[in-house]
Amino acid sequence: MISSLTPPDSAFGAADQRQEVVINGSNFMDDPTANFVYFGNMQGTVNSASTTQLTVTPPANFQSGLTVKVAVHGAYLFGTYGTESAAHPYKLKNPVTQILGYDKYVVPEGICVDGANNVIITHGKYMDKISPSGVIRTIGEIKAKATNNIQIGPDGALYYTYTKYIMKTDTVAFQHTNTKLATNVKDLDFDRNDHLYIVGDDAIYSANYSDLVTVVAADVPDYGFNCVRIFNDELYVAGKYKGTDPAVATGTFIWKYALDVNNGTVTGDRQVVLNWSTTAYAGLAITSMTFDAAGKIYVGTEKYSLLCITPTGSDYATGTIAKVYTSLLGGELAFRLFWGTDNTLYMSAKNDANPDKTKMLKANMFEAGAPYFGRE
Numbered sequence: 001m002i003s004s005l006t007p008p009d010s011a012f013g014a015a016d017q018r019q020e021v022v023i024n025g026s027n028f029m030d031d032p033t034a035n036f037v038y039f040g041n042m043q044g045t046v047n048s049a050s051t052t053q054l055t056v057t058p059p060a061n062f063q064s065g066l067t068v069k070v071a072v073h074g075a076y077l078f079g080t081y082g083t084e085s086a087a088h089p090y091k092l093k094n095p096v097t098q099i100l101g102y103d104k105y106v107v108p109e110g111i112c113v114d115g116a117n118n119v120i121i122t123h124g125k126y127m128d129k130i131s132p133s134g135v136i137r138t139i140g141e142i143k144a145k146a147t148n149n150i151q152i153g154p155d156g157a158l159y160y161t162y163t164k165y166i167m168k169t170d171t172v173a174f175q176h177t178n179t180k181l182a183t184n185v186k187d188l189d190f191d192r193n194d195h196l197y198i199v200g201d202d203a204i205y206s207a208n209y210s211d212l213v214t215v216v217a218a219d220v221p222d223y224g225f226n227c228v229r230i231f232n233d234e235l236y237v238a239g240k241y242k243g244t245d246p247a248v249a250t251g252t253f254i255w256k257y258a259l260d261v262n263n264g265t266v267t268g269d270r271q272v273v274l275n276w277s278t279t280a281y282a283g284l285a286i287t288s289m290t291f292d293a294a295g296k297i298y299v300g301t302e303k304y305s306l307l308c309i310t311p312t313g314s315d316y317a318t319g320t321i322a323k324v325y326t327s328l329l330g331g332e333l334a335f336r337l338f339w340g341t342d343n344t345l346y347m348s349a350k351n352d353a354n355p356d357k358t359k360m361l362k363a364n365m366f367e368a369g370a371p372y373f374g375r376e
């Protein structure tokens with residue numbers, strides 16, 4: 001028998017264990033595999049069980065008016081959620097939805113979210129703004145043919161990298177500023193005191209956001225960094241050693257540097273956070289990296305979908321790496337990642353190998369992202 005469900009009327013399906021449905025009742029089995037739970041005609045996954053309670057991940061059956069039923073091994077009949085005369089209708093929602101308008105013809109490249117939760121997307125030389133209500137409008141042109149990663153700064157301007165340039169576009173007057181650096185640059189992020197850091201090949205730069213006056217914060221010859229993200233006053237980078245010194249480990253790594261956020265400088269030695277080459281995803285470049293508020297690292301790669309690195313305590317090397325929303329994101333690349341001001345993670349699923357899968361996605365992660373200081 002089923003006496004109640006939590007949530008009582010609707011839940012998100014296929015959300016791993018980020019949102020589960022708790023079924024209360026009687027005469028269940030305390031072996032999870034001996035209980036069979038259906039939402040409509042699709043079976044959920046029982047994660048834990050007792051004789052009076054089941055905890056279930058619902059399936060990807062995104063409909064309303066579903067009947068929830070439970071049977072146990074050896075039983076001839078199902079228990080149904082509802083009254084004796086009528087089932088209680090239940091709704092399953094999709095935690096991952098597509099932002100229409102972006103595909104192989106309008107390829108989303110850079111993505112960020114401002115403090116008002118407007119999504120900013122660059123495609124080619126154009127910049128779009130998507131309001132929280134979902135209205136899309138092209139608001140102007142940037143000063144680049146394409147972008148790597150983009151960020152909204154503390155002055156509301158858009159900051160981005162292109163080849164050897166750190167660039168800035170005023171999002172009101174659409175005036176442009178840029179500074180040419182000595183090396184190719186790939187990504188950028190702000191610390192909590194509004195210092196801007198730019199990473200790429202052979203160097204880490206820091207810059208004054210207002211005029212883009214830039215200095216070398218760390219000289220790292222023979223290293224190439226694809227991504228940067230600042231968390232807890234530390235600068236995390238993902239990339240690889242490109243040199244020929246046999247004493248230096250090759251392959252892809254995530255490293256970190258301590259920051260002096262009062263002066264906008266990198267301090268101390270580079271520390272290994274995770275040797276990516278020892279994981280199941282060795283050999284794949286990390287194309288994007290972000291943190292949730294608790295410190296889990298979410299990464300996108302050139303081949304797999306969204307991955308989550310959960311540390312053991314604060315140790316990522318002994319933590320776990322798992323695919324996220326496997327039944328929903330199995331074929332979509334998380335090429336670029338950016339957290340909204342709520343629990344939403346936005347993903348540019350740009351896919352050069354399979355352009356038909358290029359799209360923009362947003363996912364309810366049931367947790368907040370770490371602060372993006374430029375927009376705060």
